[in-house]
Amino acid sequence: MKFVGIILVVVCTVGGFFAGHGKMSVITHIVLPAMLGEMIIIFGIAVSAFIIANSMEVIKKTMSYFKALSKPHAYKKDDYIELLSVLFMVFKLARTKGWLALEAHIEKPEESSLFTQFPGFAHNHHALIFLCDYLRIISLGNDKPHEIENLMDQEIENFKHHEEHPGHAIQTMADGIPALGIVAAVLGVIKTMASISEPPEVLGKLIGGALVGTFLGVWLSYSFIAPIAGAMKERASTEVLYFLCIKVGIIAFLSGAAPQVAVEFARKFLPHDVQPEFLELEEKLNALPAPG
Numbered sequence: 001m002k003f004v005g006i007i008l009v010v011v012c013t014v015g016g017f018f019a020g021h022g023k024m025s026v027i028t029h030i031v032l033p034a035m036l037g038e039m040i041i042i043f044g045i046a047v048s049a050f051i052i053a054n055s056m057e058v059i060k061k062t063m064s065y066f067k068a069l070s071k072p073h074a075y076k077k078d079d080y081i082e083l084l085s086v087l088f089m090v091f092k093l094a095r096t097k098g099w100l101a102l103e104a105h106i107e108k109p110e111e112s113s114l115f116t117q118f119p120g121f122a123h124n125h126h127a128l129i130f131l132c133d134y135l136r137i138i139s140l141g142n143d144k145p146h147e148i149e150n151l152m153d154q155e156i157e158n159f160k161h162h163e164e165h166p167g168h169a170i171q172t173m174a175d176g177i178p179a180l181g182i183v184a185a186v187l188g189v190i191k192t193m194a195s196i197s198e199p200p201e202v203l204g205k206l207i208g209g210a211l212v213g214t215f216l217g218v219w220l221s222y223s224f225i226a227p228i229a230g231a232m233k234e235r236a237s238t239e240v241l242y243f244l245c246i247k248v249g250i251i252a253f254l255s256g257a258a259p260q261v262a263v264e265f266a267r268k269f270l271p272h273d274v275q276p277e278f279l280e281l282e283e284k285l286n287a288l289p290a291p292g
Helices: 002-019 025-053 056-069 077-096 099-107 125-139 147-193 200-254 258-268 280-288
Strands: none
Touching: 002 200, 025 147, 025 200, 025 258, 056 147, 056 200, 077 099, 077 125, 077 200, 077 280, 099 125, 125 147, 125 200, 147 200, 200 258, 258 280
């Protein structure tokens, strides 16, 4: 859907130009010839500044986050059904056999018969380690809900900051690109002043080419770069939501809720577009094997 938006931006821009009685000759003889040089100045400086401002880790993370254009949400409803099933199995095992029964699963989670039943979760390294780390802390005797919740909040906040960094980095680039368009325009004006003795038709073409830089800076920033930054931030929020769901389930269980009730707390926390229905989840949980 986001690619449809990108196409519509181009269509509306060109369509609006022609609707205002713009001539094709303006595009072919002024805009397109000037565009290559202006793009090199604007994007070349913007990318260079991005590299200067960010570490290699952030640069790599930002490149990976362009997947937000094709996959705006990190997790679907099926992923959350799987996650809630994992939490239910963990809570049920802890309730029936005690927290120590989880030790074999949390020490080597990649080999755990409990987690390998759920391949999507088992291959989510960060979520798997996040869950196991807190299960380990609880099994060692610290089962005070408010202490665990405070610790989880701090870790999730750090994770949120890390995941949102690509979006902030691209937004910073978007904020600077209009000014870079002015830089490109000023360079075009300087080039025009060097040809001040030329006839009006030549000067008009040079001035029009110089103004292309201002147009590109504003157009690219507000029509493409800033919306891409917004898409990255939106995906980052869905990454964080997954961990918040784990937190809600664990805190509810530590507060005394039964396994199925704790899972229901976590389910109700989810937004409606990824929240499974009660009967849908109950049917899935009833079909799970007994934890061992």
